[in-house]
Amino acid sequence: MKPQKAKPLQPRPLSPKATGKNAAAAATAFSLSKGEGEGLYHRSILETGIANGAGGVRNLADTFADTSLWIFDLDNTLYPAECNLFAQIDARMSAFIQDLLGVDPVEARRIQKQLYYEHGTTLAGLMAEHGVKPEAFMDYVHDIDLSPIQPAPELADAIVRLQGRKFIFTNGSARHAERIAEKLGVLDKFDGIFDIATGGYVPKPKPQAFRRFMDFCSGGNCGSAMFEDLPHNLEAAHALGIVTVLVRSDYLDHPSQHALKAAGRLPDYIHFETDDLAAFLRQVTASQAKEKAAPTAPPEHPSS
Numbered sequence: 311m312k313p314q315k316a317k318p319l320q321p322r323p324l325s326p327k328a329t330g331k332n333a334a335a336a337a338t339a340f341s342l343s344k345g346e347g348e349g350l351y352h353r354s355i356l357e358t359g360i361a362n363g364a365g366g367v368r369n370l371a372d373t374f375a376d377t378s379l380w381i382f383d384l385d386n387t388l389y390p391a392e393c394n395l396f397a398q399i400d401a402r403m404s405a406f407i408q409d410l411l412g413v414d415p416v417e418a419r420r421i422q423k424q425l426y427y428e429h430g431t432t433l434a435g436l437m438a439e440h441g442v443k444p445e446a447f448m449d450y451v452h453d454i455d456l457s458p459i460q461p462a463p464e465l466a467d468a469i470v471r472l473q474g475r476k477f478i479f480t481n482g483s484a485r486h487a488e489r490i491a492e493k494l495g496v497l498d499k500f501d502g503i504f505d506i507a508t509g510g511y512v513p514k515p516k517p518q519a520f521r522r523f524m525d526f527c528s529g530g531n532c533g534s535a536m537f538e539d540l541p542h543n544l545e546a547a548h549a550l551g552i553v554t555v556l557v558r559s560d561y562l563d564h565p566s567q568h569a570l571k572a573a574g575r576l577p578d579y580i581h582f583e584t585d586d587l588a589a590f591l592r593q594v595t596a597s598q599a600k601e602k603a604a605p606t607a608p609p610e611h612p613s614s
């Protein structure tokens with residue numbers, strides 16, 4: 311793919327907080343999402359913002375009205391964390407460090423997490439502090455068993471229905487993303503993959519990674535939404551005016567996830583949370599269709 315001309319990334323304001331009619335619509339959207347399927351769980355600032363005094367009410371159709379760029383993380387987002395696929399990668403990262411530095415498994419694990427927290431990814435830390443070649447690391451850690459990944463036709467269908475362009479934005483490798491997406495049956499539903507190599511090995515949540523991503527897809531001036539399992543990546547996205555959706559994961563691997571769990575409520579930078587990505591996307595497109603089909607109220611005629 312020929313590199314596209316870079317455009318400056320312009321932070322955009324989010325949709326205004328809903329009031330009156332929109333607040334009622336948001337309440338409807340919430341109740342519908344709660345009842346749609348077993349295990350389905352959507353939360354919005356509607357539920358948490360009022361309780362914690364932050365944020366405000368958000369209506370799905372309004373919030374995503376001008377979204378034409380849909381950004382998806384890969385691991386523990388496009389596939390459920392419960393399948394434990396990322397646990398395999400996590401274990402292989404520790405094994406790589408154990409072999410590289412000649413330390414025991416416990417020390418390797420400690421070093422891995424320290425590098426991850428301090429540098430954004432384990433790889434970024436290994437490159438900065440130990441001169442590791444990224445390709446060798448990526449090939450090693452992504453050499454995993456994909457059998458826990460099941461085809462996800464409902465997710466594929468939900469992605470297709472989104473109006474606009476769709477990209478995978480991952481701190482992993484393109485080859486890993488392609489293998490996962492192919493197994494899920496969603497690979498051909500995306501317009502592109504922005505992997506860690508394409509981003510010059512600068513990982514999310516660093517602002518430079520987001521700038522490079524937006525340059526890659528010429529997305530700096532259009533409405534965007536991002537789906538992620540890691541809260542701190544969404545915090546960076548929110549700072550750029552991107553609508554943020556947390557895909558809930560019980561694989562707690564970062565202080566930002568522990569902090570969110572301890573807080574017991576969503577911070578302002580997370581606009582929605584779901585544990586069923588396909589169902590949430592369906593909810594978005596359904597709310598947009600409903601809004602489009604709604605009759606326009608006739609203009610009021612002043613009485614004379």
Ligand SMILES: [Mg+2]
Binds near residue numbers: 383
């Ligand atoms: Mg992830």
